[in-house]
Amino acid sequence: MAGAGGVALALAVSKAGALASLPCAMLNAEQVRNQVQAFREASNGPLNLNFFCHTPAAVDPDSQANWLQQLGQFYTELGVSEPTSVAAPGRAPFGEEMCEVVEALRPEVVSFHFGLPSAELLDRVKHSGALVLSSATTVAEAAWLEAKGCDAIIAQGYEAGGHRGMFLQEDIATQPGTMALVPQVVDAVTVPVIAAGGIADGRGITAAFALGAAGVQMGTVYLLTQESLVTDLHRAALLHATDDQTALTNLFSGRPARGLMNRVMQDIGPMSEHAPAFPSAGVALAPLKAAAEQLGKADFSSLWAGQAAALAREQSAQRLTEELAEQALRRCSGLAAAD
Numbered sequence: 001m002a003g004a005g006g007v008a009l010a011l012a013v014s015k016a017g018a019l020a021s022l023p024c025a026m027l028n029a030e031q032v033r034n035q036v037q038a039f040r041e042a043s044n045g046p047l048n049l050n051f052f053c054h055t056p057a058a059v060d061p062d063s064q065a066n067w068l069q070q071l072g073q074f075y076t077e078l079g080v081s082e083p084t085s086v087a088a089p090g091r092a093p094f095g096e097e098m099c100e101v102v103e104a105l106r107p108e109v110v111s112f113h114f115g116l117p118s119a120e121l122l123d124r125v126k127h128s129g130a131l132v133l134s135s136a137t138t139v140a141e142a143a144w145l146e147a148k149g150c151d152a153i154i155a156q157g158y159e160a161g162g163h164r165g166m167f168l169q170e171d172i173a174t175q176p177g178t179m180a181l182v183p184q185v186v187d188a189v190t191v192p193v194i195a196a197g198g199i200a201d202g203r204g205i206t207a208a209f210a211l212g213a214a215g216v217q218m219g220t221v222y223l224l225t226q227e228s229l230v231t232d233l234h235r236a237a238l239l240h241a242t243d244d245q246t247a248l249t250n251l252f253s254g255r256p257a258r259g260l261m262n263r264v265m266q267d268i269g270p271m272s273e274h275a276p277a278f279p280s281a282g283v284a285l286a287p288l289k290a291a292a293e294q295l296g297k298a299d300f301s302s303l304w305a306g307q308a309a310a311l312a313r314e315q316s317a318q319r320l321t322e323e324l325a326e327q328a329l330r331r332c333s334g335l336a337a338a339d
């Protein structure tokens with residue numbers, strides 16, 4: 001979870017026996033090396049490094065100017081200046097430099113969001129010994145990922161928090177939910193399927209296994225743990241989250257991602273045809289976000305969360321992971337006994 005997870009969260013889940021992930025999409029090579037070293041010094045557990053692999057769009061000044069115009073009323077209201085630069089903050093796609101980092105650090109798992117890198121880079125990642133995972137939001141994406149050599153597929157349902165991993169289509173209206181997606185992906189591929197989206201307790205984990213998943217990936221439920229890096233404003237919003245408060249929005253980055261509704265999503269509408277291409281939409285929001293946060297408001301902040309946000313718990317990530325596993329094992333063995 002880029003921006004929300006770091007070494008402390010990775011170590012906590014690793015201690016509980018889960019696969020630790022370090023989100024690398026917003027880090028540079030040196031930061032990745034430092035974080036992996038810190039992890040390895042404290043854990044012998046397996047480690048997943050997660051990267052984005054979008055194709056960066058060229059900066060389009062007209063689109064940025066139009067976007068600034070859409071947001072004009074907010075600059076006036078908050079008395080802040082429009083940003084002078086249109087350069088997006090770091091969310092670089094996986095490339096040569098990160099591939100060298102992977103080859104040197106040899107994580108057990110490398111996972112991608114938004115498809116896969118070039119065949120040449122993917123080959124090198126696989127040759128480093130890493131198992132390769134990537135997110136699919138449809139059966140077609142899952143089949144594509146398997147054909148390109150993915151070792152396991154993360155089936156990311158509509159409920160999931162954060163960015164949708166979608167890469168073969170752009171229509172969010174037709175994205176399937178986890179309950180429908182997982183068994184269809186399981187039927188379509190031969191590699192293991194990891195269910196993601198809306199899974200937040202032992203009931204969800206058991207359901208995912210009943211649908212044929214070999215594992216689960218959980219994000220939102222960890223956002224309230226002590227190790228989560230989300231801001232206090234984000235935490236406060238999560239504490240009051242209800243099932244009907246999240247929406248997919250492209251306002252903060254240019255790509256659809258699920259987060260808690262806030263002022264800018266309400267006023268503009270969560271999806272805007274005017275938002276510049278990923279990842280540059282957030283540049284225009286940055287001064288508004290900073291000014292509002294100074295006033296203690298998350299009106300312009302991305303509050304990533306999935307539809308099961310209300311099930312997130314304030315506790316240590318290690319204990320949470322242990323409890324999730326215990327709950328799921330109890331439920332699974334109950335089902336097996338009932339058979």
Ligand SMILES: Cc1cc2nc3c(=O)[nH]c(=O)nc-3n(C[C@H](O)[C@H](O)[C@H](O)COP(=O)(O)O)c2cc1C
Nearest residue numbers: 001002113160161162196197198218219220304306
């Ligand atoms: C705050 C947040 C940040 C996320 N960042 C990433 C990321 O950097 N890379 C990625 O592959 N998925 C990311 N995701 C998506 C998760 O990997 C996962 O698919 C999702 O959290 C599962 O649904 P859930 O949130 O309902 O548990 C993020 C999700 C959240 C909530």
